[in-house]
Structures are given as structure tokens and as C-alpha cells.
Amino acid sequence: MNKVVIENLLRFVVLLLLQFFVCNYVHLFGLFNPNIYILALLLLPFEMSSSLQYLIAFATGGVVDLFLMTYGVHAAASLLLVFARPYVLMALTAGTVKQENLEVPMPGQKTWQWLAVYTFIMAFMHQFAVSLLEVFSFSRFYMTLFVAIGDTIFTTLLIVALLYIFSPVKKK
Amino acid sequence: MENLLEFFRKNFKYFLFVVLELVCIVLIYNNMSYPHFKLAKASQVITGPVYTFRHAVVRHFYYAKENEDLAEQNISLLRENSNNFFEESDTVISVFDTTSSKKKRIYDYTFAHVIHNSTYKKYNYIIIDKGQKDGITPDMAVLSSRGVVGAVSNVSENFASVIPLLHADSRLSARLPSINQIGTIVWEEGDPLHSYLVDIPQHLAVNIGDSVLTSGYSNVFPKDILIGTVSEIDNSQTSFLKIQVELATSFNNLNTVYVVKNLYKDELDTLKASFKNE
Numbered sequence: 001m002n003k004v005v006i007e008n009l010l011r012f013v014v015l016l017l018l019q020f021f022v023c024n025y026v027h028l029f030g031l032f033n034p035n036i037y038i039l040a041l042l043l044l045p046f047e048m049s050s051s052l053q054y055l056i057a058f059a060t061g062g063v064v065d066l067f068l069m070t071y072g073v074h075a076a077a078s079l080l081l082v083f084a085r086p087y088v089l090m091a092l093t094a095g096t097v098k099q100e101n102l103e104v105p106m107p108g109q110k111t112w113q114w115l116a117v118y119t120f121i122m123a124f125m126h127q128f129a130v131s132l133l134e135v136f137s138f139s140r141f142y143m144t145l146f147v148a149i150g151d152t153i154f155t156t157l158l159i160v161a162l163l164y165i166f167s168p169v170k171k172k
Numbered sequence: 173m174e175n176l177l178e179f180f181r182k183n184f185k186y187f188l189f190v191v192l193e194l195v196c197i198v199l200i201y202n203n204m205s206y207p208h209f210k211l212a213k214a215s216q217v218i219t220g221p222v223y224t225f226r227h228a229v230v231r232h233f234y235y236a237k238e239n240e241d242l243a244e245q246n247i248s249l250l251r252e253n254s255n256n257f258f259e260e261s262d263t264v265i266s267v268f269d270t271t272s273s274k275k276k277r278i279y280d281y282t283f284a285h286v287i288h289n290s291t292y293k294k295y296n297y298i299i300i301d302k303g304q305k306d307g308i309t310p311d312m313a314v315l316s317s318r319g320v321v322g323a324v325s326n327v328s329e330n331f332a333s334v335i336p337l338l339h340a341d342s343r344l345s346a347r348l349p350s351i352n353q354i355g356t357i358v359w360e361e362g363d364p365l366h367s368y369l370v371d372i373p374q375h376l377a378v379n380i381g382d383s384v385l386t387s388g389y390s391n392v393f394p395k396d397i398l399i400g401t402v403s404e405i406d407n408s409q410t411s412f413l414k415i416q417v418e419l420a421t422s423f424n425n426l427n428t429v430y431v432v433k434n435l436y437k438d439e440l441d442t443l444k445a446s447f448k449n450e
Contacts, residue, residue: 051185071208075195
């Protein structure tokens with residue numbers, strides 16, 4: 001149990017530092033900006049109580065907000081992400097797995113296509129919330145949507161790559 | 173009451189979710205409020221050191237660009253110096269034109285980077301990264317931000333070689349403004365920090381620390397550019413003083429240099445050539 005806590009804590013610190021020092025300064029084509037810190041939220045173990053997960057998401061998003069001076073935007077989006085996570089997973093497994101038995105999807109258990117689709121859905125939800133809350137209006141909606149989709153693709157690519165680079169894949 | 177508490181306990185996570193989301197929405201909505209301003213100020217305690225650290229690392233990547241910008245700026249400042257102009261104030265000026273004293277530009281500047289440099293040989297030379305293509309021609313003066321470097325000797329398409337003051341054959345006409353005397357700067361092998369000012373007569377009082385400037389007679393160097401300062405005076409040898417000059421330019425770490433172009437060079441050269449022919 002202790003090992004899991006330390007592992008998660010380390011993951012949060014590393015990903016947040018990566019976010020602050022590198023990703024916040026990357027602007028692909030001058031527009032698209034990856035948010036890779038959500039990987040730490042996606043990998044939170046399901047054994048943890050939901051309330052604690054929400055508080056962690058709120059705090060993580062809040063720290064990102066401090067650096068971007070967008071108080072509340074990332075916190076709200078991260079909270080939404082963690083809240084929606086079990087429902088998206090259950091929908092993707094077509095209801096065959098019950099909420100108590102959910103597991104964090106990792107390479108080795110699932111194909112990379114499945115992981116990419118899952119990550120895309122989660123990242124898009126987060127990114128779309130961030131974009132909308134940042135603008136806080138529905139004017140120029142298609143532009144917001146376009147940027148959100150670009151960000152999501154970028155984030156998904158990075159996250160799937162990180163998952164495959166750093167997870168110990170068991171060979172059959 | 174029991175049922176209500178039970179309901180609340182059972183659905184605690186949903187309440188927490190809604191409450192936290194509401195907190196976020198309130199924060200976003202009150203974008204311009206006083207608490208928001210206080211929050212921004214307080215958060216700088218955390219974000220400030222992180223940004224400072226990042227800046228301390230990242231700024232090293234921008235030195236090249238910044239150096240280029242500063243060189244540009246130096247050139248625009250150098251161009252404004254009065255020693256680049258020839259005042260036409262004593263020519264006939266019409267009565268209606270007295271306000272505009274006519275200035276004619278003689279010297280113009282460009283900058284270059286040193287890509288090869290030697291200081292410990294007898295015949296040292298410097299190579300700069302600009303050449304014919306950039307309008308460099310032989311006999312142009314080369315300056316550093318501190319003082320004189322030397323003169324261009326050979327020019328290829330993209331590069332040029334410079335004979336620095338640290339060259340056994342280099343001669344530079346120099347002026348001691350404290351006594352208003354003209355001398356010549358020569359260099360002796362082995363010491364990249366000092367040169368010698370010769371041809372100053374014995375009877376003149378030269379002080380240690382006097383600055384030595386270019387005379388402006390060569391048509392290569394603009395007038396009054398710093399060469400160095402007097403560091404030692406030797407009057408034991410001939411009827412002339414041998415004055416050691418501590419060079420203003422540090423030749424061991426040259427990077428950006430300024431190349432000076434005399435816009436009337438061709439005209440002056442033909443004039444000089446006509447003297448030789450007679």
C-alpha cells in the first residue's frame with residue numbers, strides 16, 4: 001500500500017514539473033498546448049475513495065491554475081475528469097465490469113488502440129471544459145472546439161507514448 | 173432526520189463534487205474581484221521562485237540573439253558619435269540656411285564575430301565572419317566595444333582577416349591628448365596586454381594613466397578612439413620616450429567586433445597616390 005502512495009506522489013510531482021517547465025511553453029503551430037498532467041489523474045487507483053480522488057483532482061488543477069493565473073479553470077476540468085472516469089470506463093467495457101471491480105487500464109491489459117481511444121475521450125472532456133471555461137462564453141464556439149480538439153490530439157499522443165515508455169509491460 | 177443524514181452520507185461524494193465545482197465556477201466568474209487580486213498576489217509566493225528558476229536556466233539559450241541585438245544597438249550608438257562626421261560649418265552658408273550646420277558622414281559601421289583569434293605568436297591574426305559579400309574591404313578599421321582591435325588585411329567572399337595591434341608589423345598613429353602629441357603604437361612579441369608608444373620626445377611630461385587615442389590622420393580609424401592607457405615610462409634609451417601602453421581591448425576574449433568603413437576612402441586614396449607619382 002505504501003509503495004502505491006509513493007509511486008502516485010512521485011508521478012504527480014514529475015508530471016506537474018514537466019507541465020510547468022516544458023508543456024506550458026509548447027505551442028504547436030502557435031495554438032495547441034498539451035496538458036499532460038492529467039495522466040497522473042487518469043492513473044489514480046480505484047481503491048481510493050471517490051471523495052479523496054475529487055479532492056486530489058481539485059488540488060492538482062488548482063496548482064496548475066496558480067501558474068497559469070486562470071483560477072478555477074483547470075481545477076473544475078480536472079474534477080470533471082476524475083468524476084467522469086469510472087462512468088467512461090464502464091461505458092467502454094459495455095457494462096460488463098461493475099463499478100467496484102474497475103481497474104486502471106494499462107498497456108499489456110488493453111491494446112494500444114483501446115488506450116488511445118480512452119485517453120482521447122478523457123483528454124477531450126478535460127480540454128473542452130478548460131477551453132470553454134477559459135473563454136466563459138459560447139461566442140466563437142467553433143474556434144474553441146477546434147483548439148480543444150488540437151490540444152486533445154497532442155495530449156493523447158504524449159500520454160500514450162508516456163504510458164508505453166514507462167509502464168512495465170509483461171511479456172507473454 | 174436519520175434518513176436525511178443517511179442519504180447525505182451515502183451520497184457524500186456527489187455533494188463534494190458539486191460543491192468543489194461550484195467553488196471553481198465562483199472563482200472563474202469573479203475574475204476581476206478583490207479576493208481574486210489577493211489570490212493572485214499570494215500565489216506569487218509559490219510561482220515566483222519556480223519562474224525565477226526556469227528563467228535562470230532558459231535565458232542561456234537566448235544569449236546569441238540578445239548579443240546580436242546589443243551589437244545592432246551599439247552600432248546605432250557608434251554612428252551618432254561626432255568623430256564620424258565632417259562639419260562643413262566654415263563653408264559659405266546662405267543667410268537663410270544658418271540653422272542647419274551641415275554634417276557629412278565619413279565613417280559607417282557594421283559588426284562581425286571573431287571566429288579565429290591568436291595572441292601568443294609574433295604575427296597574430298584574427299578572422300571575422302564577414303567578407304566581400306558584406307561590403308568589407310582591405311584597410312577597414314576594426315574596433316571592439318572597449319577600443320581599437322586592428323585593421324582588415326585580406327578579404328575573401330565570406331570572411332576577412334584582421335591584423336590586430338598584436339602584430340610585429342602593425343603601426344598605428346596615436347595621440348596623447350594630455351600633451352597633444354602624435355606618436356606611433358608598435359607591439360613587441362609575447363605580451364598580449366601591452367603595446368609601446370614611440371616617437372614622443374624626452375622633454376615632455378607624460379603621466380601614468382594618461383589615455384592614448386587614435387589620431388584620426390590615417391583615414392582608417394575615426395578620431396579619438398581609445399587605444400589604451402599609459403602604464404610605464406622608460407626614458408633611459410634614446411632621445412625619445414618608450415611608453416608602455418596597457419591596451420584597452422582584451423584580445424584574449426574577443427567576440428563581437430565593429431568594422432569601420434571610410435565612405436571617402438577611394439577619393440582619399442587617389443589623392444595620396446597622386447602625391448607619390450610626383
